Amino acid sequence: MEERQWMGKEALWKNEVIAALLLVSFAFFINRGIKIKGLYMDDLYLWSCYGEQTFRQFVFPLGSTRFRFVYYLAAWLEMMILGSHTEWFVPFNILLNSCIAYTIYRFGKRLSHRWLVGFGCGFLYLLSRMSYYQISQVYGLMESMALWMAIGILYFLYRYLSGEEQPDRYIRTAAGLYFSVCFVHERYMVLLPLFFFAFLMKKEKKVSYWLGITGAFLAVQFIRFLTIGSISPAGTGGTTVADTFSISQSIQYAISQVLYIFGINAGPDYLSGLSWSQSPSWVRVLIMLANFSLLIMIVRFLFVLFRDKEKLKERLPVIALFIIFIALCIGSSSVTIRVETRWIYVSMTAAWLFAAYLCGEAVPPKEGQAYSVRPVLYCGLFVLYGLLMLPVESFYRGKYDNLYYWSSQLRYNSLAEETYGKYGDDIFGKKIYIIGNTYKMSDFTARTFFKTFDSKRLAEGTEVTFIDSIRDIGLVQPNMLILREDPAHNAFQDVTSFVKDLKFQRVYGSYEDGWLDENAKIRIMAGKEGVIKLKFYYPGVITGLEHITVMAEGKEKTVVSINSSTASAEIDVPPYKVSELTFESNFYYQAAAEQRSDKHLAVVAEITAD
Incomplete structure (x- = not known):
């Protein structure tokens, strides 16, 4: 008997290792074309703060428009570990996203009671085109942390609603995650009602639960007021939510996010990669077929829901928990001046987990097969959905170059490759002349860009000068480097030898x-x-x-x-x-x-x- 139990545990352990390895491998495969060779804009500013400020100034920026000390602490540790190895940011982001995918796989497996469906949730998470920012930017760490914590809150409240033992543990952990995520991204302050809903559904009588999460929320507001002088969240592009909020616009943005969840790119090309109207017919057909498979799943679940009325009181709170979570995330992403696809990622992830829950409840596992990998017809619809979305997501990933910041990232990747990538530390101390300035490189970027490659964070003597033509310089000296812009390929070219x-x-x-x-x-x-x-x-x-x-x-x-x-x-x-x-x-x-x-x-x- 003991031998059988040991063998059973060993089989489960092997399944977990296989799932983790498959997810990590797929994460590196699907993101294989994404690189960070050079930092620019927000990423470069973040790095400059790390290089020029003290630990306290960086992690606890008093007087700033945002106070995200949990994220800044993680960013400080990341930059300390990676140092001047700029090219390591993408592998780091991929590994982090793989860990999140494994968490989602475990959550999806618990909801569906099936290994295959849980793995499908992790697979879809990694496949999603919405991961572009989390992988391709240093600031992607912030989005990854916020998503992970938000899904963690959903998980622990689900465990609490499911009536499992040790509810104190789940509530404390969920409350701790809520406090932390508010200082990763203030958008997730909106998740407070989710706790109150869970307490109401459980008819919670412990005053400490109600006061605890309320106290956490008030503590967040008090800290924000002390550090930034306001409790109003900052908006996008230097705006504030209080100044730009519009009810009609927020409703429009909320509807567009719902469409995104169902695979329809409701935004313009520069935000979505490629809008729905510009997408080819075969992509739209596959999306409609995928949504049809979801529709069948929902209809089947509703049939089971109202047929098994004795479980209705048990299922409705969980259903509402997922729907309210998704609605709150959509609402918090609809109050600013635009909707970026990366903000929908957490709502999309919750939607896949909700689908896993539908699978688990509509077709309960047989006795003794709690984690069977044998697909049944109903769960096969979820697998079909994933197969239909595979070419769709792959296609949209090929349209990343339409995103508003992608061309700039390619340019600074090229600048890094044509300079530090070719000359290494010999680049320091050189006078770098760039023919033309159609890319509108800022003075801050010109001063700071090459410092990221120096372990001392100085790049002493390195100067960047823009010239109209090679006539503006004399003979090429050993301490000079001549580059030209190549707008057709969003790149720079090293023309030093040619000019010389x-x-x-x-x-x-x-x-x-x-x-x-x-x-x-x-x-x-x-x-x-x-x-x-x-x-x-x-x-x-x-x-x-x-x-x-x-x-x-x-x-x-x-x-x-x-x-x-x-x-x-x-x-x-x-x-x-x-x-x-x-x-x-x-x-x-x-x-x-x-x-x-x-x-x-x-x-x-x-x-x-x-």
Whole structure:
């Protein structure tokens, strides 16, 4: 008997490991094209605060428009651990999302009493196009934490409503999560009525429960008032909810979120990736078929619900719990100036879990098969829904480049790849010239961007300058890097070598270390003044007879006499034109340790253009 129990536990343990590994593998697969190579905008500002502020200033920002110390503490720890490895943010986000998916799988399995349905919930969570922000931005940690905590509140209140033992434990944990999530994102303050509903359904007589969650809410408001001077939540894009709230607009946004939950992109392309009206017919057909399978599930459940009237009082509170949770989340996301798809993610996740609950109640498991993986017809509808949405979600994921911030992230990924990705720490101290500024890079970004790659967070000497064309700079020096914008591909291109060769080309007899042979030729582009400056260094014995004849385009320009170890000259050439200069020396350096061509080394030359 004991051996059978041990074997049963071992089988369950193996199933859990398999589920976790499958979810992690799928998470990395489905997000394989997403990268963070360079930080910008909100992510870069967050990093700069981490790098320039004390721990207290960063985690407890007094006087700010938001006070999210729970999130800021997690962000501080994340940045401390990842350091200057910007490319690690996406793997970190994927692993975190995998943990959330595993939690959802366990919750879905409990609701449906079936491994396959629970796994389907975790699978759909990872597949969803709504995960774009959580994966592709450093600030995605905030959305992930808030979603995880909100679903945790739903889970523990469900356990409480289900009449399980240790209700104190569930309520305390749910209340703790509520207090914490309010300081991850203030939007979730709206979940307070969910507690009161659960207490009413259970006819709760413990005053401590009612006072406890009320006290948590009041504590949140008191802390917010002390730290930011207001209890009104901040809105999107620097707005405040109190200033921008509109009842008609909120109703419109709420309806659009309901449509999103049923797979219909009710927002514009820059928020949804691709609107419903622009989506191809096959996508809309699959979504309608998926919704039809949900409709059949709901009809079947309603039939069972009203047939088994003895369980009606047990089921209705749970049904209402899910519906109120989704409604509250939708309402809190409808009061600002726009609806971003990432805000609907928690409502969508709750909807999948609700579907798992319908599966578990409409087709109860047989005795002794509490977690059977054998699909039945009804639960097969949920699996069918997932299969129909697989190509849909994959298609919409391919439209991320339409999102309002995606092109900018691609640009700064490219900037990172073309600079630090190619040169590593050698980028620090360089003067970086960018041809054009159609991307409208801010001064803050230009000053801060390269600091993220420096373990010391300084990037000393690194400067970013915008120029209209290569005419605005002289010859390319070793401490210079030239980039150009490539708007067609939302990228930057490193054109340093091209510009260097265009402005200064060594035809023969001229070398990188400055040495010239007895006969040498270069091609050089002058600036707007058309002046080429020459400075020669001769380390040999000077007799007074040494001279160098400099010719431009085959015509003699000047003869430079070597009367000392250094000699200088200037010659005039056409502005902004590549001129061919020839150097003929009547001497060579007899003590030279090498000979690099059929001619001898003569002199070291420093050649610059205006």
